[in-house]
Amino acid sequence: MGKVLVVTSGKGGVGKTTSTAALGAALARGGENVVVIDFDVGLRNLDLVMGAERRVVFDLINVVQGDAKLAQALIRDKRIDTLSLLPASQTRDKDALTIEGVDKVIAELKEKFDWVICDSPAGIERGALLAMRNADLAVVVTNPEVSSVRDSDRIIGMLDSKTLKAERGERIEKFLLVTRYDPQRAARNEMLKVEDVLEILSIPLLGIIPESEEVLKASNVGAPVTLNNPNSAPSKAYFDAARRLKGETVEVVVPMDRKGFMGRLFGRRVA
Amino acid sequence: MSLFDIFRKRTTAPVARDRLQVLLAHERSVIGKSDLIAVLQEEILAVIARHISVDRDAVQIKLDRGASFSTLEIDVEVPLDAKMKKPATGAGVPASV
Numbered sequence: 001m002g003k004v005l006v007v008t009s010g011k012g013g014v015g016k017t018t019s020t021a022a023l024g025a026a027l028a029r030g031g032e033n034v035v036v037i038d039f040d041v042g043l044r045n046l047d048l049v050m051g052a053e054r055r056v057v058f059d060l061i062n063v064v065q066g067d068a069k070l071a072q073a074l075i076r077d078k079r080i081d082t083l084s085l086l087p088a089s090q091t092r093d094k095d096a097l098t099i100e101g102v103d104k105v106i107a108e109l110k111e112k113f114d115w116v117i118c119d120s121p122a123g124i125e126r127g128a129l130l131a132m133r134n135a136d137l138a139v140v141v142t143n144p145e146v147s148s149v150r151d152s153d154r155i156i157g158m159l160d161s162k163t164l165k166a167e168r169g170e171r172i173e174k175f176l177l178v179t180r181y182d183p184q185r186a187a188r189n190e191m192l193k194v195e196d197v198l199e200i201l202s203i204p205l206l207g208i209i210p211e212s213e214e215v216l217k218a219s220n221v222g223a224p225v226t227l228n229n230p231n232s233a234p235s236k237a238y239f240d241a242a243r244r245l246k247g248e249t250v251e252v253v254v255p256m257d258r259k260g261f262m263g264r265l266f267g268r269r270v271a
Numbered sequence: 272m273s274l275f276d277i278f279r280k281r282t283t284a285p286v287a288r289d290r291l292q293v294l295l296a297h298e299r300s301v302i303g304k305s306d307l308i309a310v311l312q313e314e315i316l317a318v319i320a321r322h323i324s325v326d327r328d329a330v331q332i333k334l335d336r337g338a339s340f341s342t343l344e345i346d347v348e349v350p351l352d353a354k355m356k357k358p359a360t361g362a363g364v365p366a367s368v
Contacts, residue, residue: 146287153295189282196288200295 002033002110005117005245006135008159010151012122014143015179018215018225020119021049022235023139025224026242028083032114035074037086039131040121041097044088050077051222052085061089064101070108079227084113094127106134124158132163137173137245139206143180144192152176152201175206177241182211183254207241208254209234233257308334315345323355 007020017040024036038046041061047053052075058068063086070086077083086109089096109116120131132138138159142152156174165172178194185191194208210233218228226235226242233255240250312332319325329348335341 146291149291150294150298153298157299186284189284192284192287196284200288200291 002113002116003136004106004110004134005115006120006132006138006159007117007141008120008128008132008138008155009141009148010122010124010128010155011143011148014141014148015177015209015215016122016141017045017049017119018219019139019141019177019179019209019238020046020117021224022226022238023242023245024115024117025077025080025083026226026235026239027115027117027245028077028080029226029230029239030242030246031082032246033082033112034115034117035084035086035109035113036117036119037109038088038119039097039127040119041088041092041094041127042090043121044090046119047075047085047087048222049219050085050224052077052087053222056087059087059089060105061092061096063105064097070105079223094121094125094130097127097130099130099133102130103134124154128155129158129162132159135159135163135172136165137175139175139177139245140201140203141177141179142197142201144178144186144194144197146192149192149197149200156201156203174203175245176201176203177206177209179209180211181208181254183256205252206244207237208252209237209241210254210256212257214257308332311343319347323349325349 007016007023009016017038020036024034028034036046036050037060038044039060040046044059047056055075058073060073062068063070063073073086075085075087077085086105106116106118118131118135121127140152140155140159142148159172159174160166163172176198178197181194182191186193194205198205212232212234214229214232214234215225218225221228225232226238229235230239236255240252243250311334312330315332316325316327316330319330325347329350331344331346333344333346335344
């Protein structure tokens with residue numbers, strides 16, 4: 001029986017889809033059987049970030065409404081055969097998703113995969129609630145920035161009250177993933193430190209993903225960053241985070257991209 | 272700007288942290304209790320309405336969450352000519368909404 005993981009944040013643009021793709025690919029590289037599901041109906045993007053946008057035939061809504069079988073809608077990744085994608089619909093809206101339909105699809109996926117990773121839409125409405133509903137564990141993606149931290153706090157409250165686990169009186173495991181972190185700016189006290197965010201949100205840390213050019217480069221070509229450049233700083237951080245998800249104890253470090261001579265000369269700013 | 276400000280490093284992250292801590296302490300208490308207040312209001316009103324006729328607006332409920340304890344404040348305005356209801360007539364009937 002697989003585990004259901006929701007990648008959520010409240011705020012948009014903090015890196016949910018990037019992190020879903022990167023963690024999914026990292027877990028699949030480690031031999032796990034993984035499916036990533038896009039819950040952002042009407043604004044799907046996971047297919048694009050994964051490089052599968054031209055292979056979408058059926059989607060989550062088709063499966064929920066019984067117009068297609070799950071096997072028809074699943075897209076197997078061309079680079080890793082243990083990684084699959086269930087895309088969202090681009091033409092429908094979130095009202096086309098029903099609770100019963102989503103529960104049924106997730107139950108079916110749990111039978112087939114070790115990890116069912118749900119990429120939540122931004123916001124705290126229906127789409128986000130459906131994405132988190134069946135979750136056993138949650139990754140809360142947060143930028144070290146006031147509005148993101150505030151929205152994460154709100155989402156943590158909803159994870160503790162609006163999920164099936166919470167309704168049954170069980171505890172949902174929640175982990176913090178800090179993305180777009182710049183240790184140098186944090187050291188200069190220009191950016192919230194990871195410790196500050198941890199103290200405010202008080203959930204365990206899954207990883208720190210450094211701000212990096214590699215993330216955009218990877219999405220440009222339609223590959224999870226962990227596949228496009230596995231040795232880059234954000235990829236190392238995602239691989240470590242994936243190992244922690246599996247229960248391994250891995251020391252938290254912030255990997256940094258190595259800068260060239262010119263980058264070092266001009267990249268450093270005077271405090 | 273005083274002479275000291277030139278030498279004092281002005282940083283923004285601690286300001287962000289302090290603002291968040293104050294804001295979230297407030298938001299967490301407000302979001303959690305909004306339902307509780309509404310439920311209490313209805314139930315207290317129902318109990319009072321069983322015995323005397325009072326206006327809905329005459330019952331005010333306030334919950335203040337302090338650091339070590341919270342206070343629940345119930346303020347009921349009872350008119351001078353309020354009639355005691357016979358216990359049998361209204362017993363168990365919730366206040367009309």
